[in-house]
Amino acid sequence: MPPLRRAIAAAILVPLALALAACLFLPGKFQSTLTIHADRSFAYSYTGEVVAIDLTGAMTKAVSGMADAAEDGSATPSDEATDAAEDPAKKDAEYRELAEQVRKEAGYKTVEYRGNGVFYVDYALSGRLTHNFLFPYNQDAGMVFPFLAVELRGKDGVRIKAPGFAKSEGKGAMGTGDDAIAKLDGSFTLITDAEIVSQNNEDGATTVPGGKSITWKVNSQTDDAPMAVLRVAGL
Structure with a gap:
């Protein structure tokens, strides 16, 4: 690699390596x-696809292409960048091992790796909201971008936001997640008998036995992440 291109690639890759996990996980086709x-008891379920993006390989290609362009005006990725990309068979083996690890965690009834970076997940967990809840979140597995976040606000507030269930420029860093975002297709339903302080679904809530229900239909064109604020029993 010529000195100039090596220096440019290093300058770009170092901060990216610090900022990004090895993989980015996004929802595919799902129901949640x-x-x-109102008494703070909760239950959460997610059934469907989880799509993994290999950021290491994708960013290596992108950065090497940028370095080539800076040196000779060409945006064509170099052979070195192609060689640096992960071998598909090796990556599949890593994903199968990851599925085995995640399957052991509470709530995961099924975790199957089905190839091409796609997992099938059947997850269900219940409890009481005395602390924040994130799904999925596993530092060891690199799952650090939650699809859903339930945050406690004050003594009796609960804020629900599902950043994974909407498109986002941040997910497709330098275009690496565009294909995965295109697979987003599902529904997220909130059911509650607590007071709904606010929510961002244009259709609003419907009455169901024992409370209210709000359903967000989401796909690759969904701009706003599902969001709601509830008032529940105080701690």
């Missing part, structure tokens, strides 16, 4: 339901 009761 969150039930929160």
Whole structure:
């Protein structure tokens, strides 16, 4: 690699390596339901696809292409960048091992790796909201971008936001997640008998046995992440 291109690539890769995990996980085709009761009991389920993006390989290609362009005006990725990309068979083996690890965690009834970076997940967990809840979140597995975040606000507030269930410029860093974002297709339903302080679904809530229900249909064109604020029993 010529000195100039090596220096440019290093200058770009170092901060990216610090800022990004090895993989980015995004929802594919799915159904998800969150039930929160006024007494703070809750249940959450996610059934469907989780799509993994290999950021290491994708960013190596992108950065090497940028370095080539800076040196000779060409945006064509170099052979070195192609060689640096992960071998597909090796990456599949890593993903199968990851599926085995995640399957051991509470809530995961099924975790299957189905190839091409796609996992099938059947997850269900219940409890009481005395602390924040994130799904998925596993530092060891690199799952650090949650699809859903339930945050406690003050003594009796609960804020629900599902950043994974919407498109986002941040997800497709330098275009690396564009294909995965295109696979986003599902529904997220909130069921509650607590007071709904605010929510961002244009259709609003519908009455169901025991409370209210809000369903967000999401796909690759969804701009706004599902969001709601509830008032529940105080701690």
